Amino acid sequence: MIAKTTLVTGFLGSGKTTTLLHLLAQKPAGERWAILVNEFGEIGVDGALLAESGAVLKEIPGGCMCCVNGLPMQIGLNTLLQRSAPDRLLIEPTGLGHPKQILSLLTSPIYESWLSLQATLCLLDARQLGDPRCRDNENFRDQLAAADIIIANKQDRYAPEDRALLAAWEREYGGGRSMIPATRGEIDLSLLDAPRLNLRELPAGRHHHRHDAPGAGLAALRLPGNTGWRRALNQGQGYHASGWIFDGDTLFDTVGVLEWARLAPVERVKGVMRIAEGTLLVNRQGRDLQIETRPAPPPDSRIELINPAPADWNALQSSLLRIRLCLPD
Ligand SMILES: Nc1nc2c(ncn2[C@@H]2O[C@H](COP(=O)(O)OP(=O)(O)OP(=O)(O)O)[C@@H](O)[C@H]2O)c(=O)[nH]1
Ligand SMILES: [Mg+2]
Incomplete structure (x- = not known):
């Protein structure tokens, strides 16, 4: 069984878990779905939110992102694929992580017979485009750059200037990719079957700490x-x-x-x-x-x-x- 796999990215608080909950509510009876979720914090809360959603759930504890995206992610992924043989796998990586490592893991030859990676969906709260802490954040930018489909979520909260920022972003960086407006992550299930088209090479995310630094x-x-x-x-x-x-x-x-x-x-x-x-x-x-x-x-x-x-x-x-x-x- 090859699990159709969707990576749901997006910056901190953009609506990834909300979107997963919406998709899970549409899960066809009889299909087996699995979720892999990794949060920045060590005390995972998203797992508790997704716990009763009818999917097999695996949480990867938070921690240093460059480490968590390596071996712990791979172990979590292997456990899910082997134990639950899902028809579909949805992955929510931390909003503060870089997408490169998880994408290289999912496209590595060892997973060829286990999963087929579909379009990467990136949640975007357009208000974050006006916030330099997000806009200038390398992970925020590269999550958008790596996406096949961008979900412009939280439409109910946009002011006219947020819509203008979104339109300007799309003109400059959209590159013809689909940009789907959404509120509360209410997107169509068919997006999970959209093909992966964006094969651009991303720069590796920088490590923002040293392992020997105190308190890191x-x-x-x-x-x-x-x-x-x-x-x-x-x-x-x-x-x-x-x-x-x-x-x-x-x-x-x-x-x-x-x-x-x-x-x-x-x-x-x-x-x-x-x-x-x-x-x-x-x-x-x-x-x-x-x-x-x-x-x-x-x-x-x-x-x-x-x-x-x-x-x-x-x-x-x-x-x-x-x-x-x-x-x-
Ligand atoms: N007003 C409004 N709130 C939303 C919408 N979508 C999500 N939210 C809220 O935004 C907050 C963050 O949503 P989450 O789904 O937890 O976001 P996330 O991307 O999973 O967050 P992290 O995992 O912490 O990065 C929650 O309080 C949601 O209820 C929306 O379309 N409109
Ligand atoms: Mg979340």
């Missing part, structure tokens, strides 16, 4: 004692992340979590938290905060913050700990 790469911190939670820090690609994971018994104050997520002085917040009513999902990109509740409680609570500059993680942690309702014994 992943630094997971297990706190002493039976505290029922732990924190993991990560940095690389010009971004910093801090994530917290709490055991399933820890209950959070709903309003407290919403305020914390709204006010945290960071670019990106993603969380799946246990509240008295079940599960609270929080997802913030810039100032856009989306929330959702589900009646079933999550197996654990996890929340991740990502920012271009380091934030005061300890202060954020103290306020997060204060909004727990039940403290474990």
Whole structure:
């Protein structure tokens, strides 16, 4: 069985997971789908969002991107292909990663009899074209350069100037590729069968850290004692992340979590938290905060913050700990 494989790229918060959820909701009964997801942060939240989507899921923990895109990605891919023999495989790499390594992995001869790579779909929030931190980011640019089809997502949020930026980008860099407008990642399933046409050679992504530099790469911190939670820090690609994971018994104050997520002085917040009513999902990109509740409680609570500059993680942690309702014994 050869898995039809689609790489869904796009910068941080552009709507990759939302798009996967939309595609999964259209999965024909009887087909077996698998998802491989890799996040920048060590405390994966996208996996929890995709967990009940009806596909076999494999998460690659965050960490240093040049390392994660190598062996861990390959091991995750092999496990998925061998154990679940999917009809279709969808891959969401981190929004802060460079597409070159994952594309060379997927097109390497060892996978020829396992998967057939279809068009790469790149999610673009056109508002990011007006933000120099995105526009000048090599990974942002190369994700777009490597795409076969660009999904101009979040159309509901565009101002006229964002549309103008998008049109200018398309004129200069589009190269005749399809640009599909979308809201909430609502794209047609047939895009998964579009062929891969863009075979341009990308420059290799630069490594943005040295492995021997203090504090570089992943630094997971297990706190002493039976505290029922732990924190993991990560940095690389010009971004910093801090994530917290709490055991399933820890209950959070709903309003407290919403305020914390709204006010945290960071670019990106993603969380799946246990509240008295079940599960609270929080997802913030810039100032856009989306929330959702589900009646079933999550197996654990996890929340991740990502920012271009380091934030005061300890202060954020103290306020997060204060909004727990039940403290474990
Ligand atoms: N208003 C609006 N919000 C959207 C749209 N698509 C996605 N979002 C929201 O944007 C936020 C980020 O979406 P995700 O799907 O998590 O983005 P992502 O690219 O997977 O993010 P990372 O994995 O962190 O890079 C979420 O709060 C989504 O609900 C859209 O079309 N319009
Ligand atoms: Mg995602």
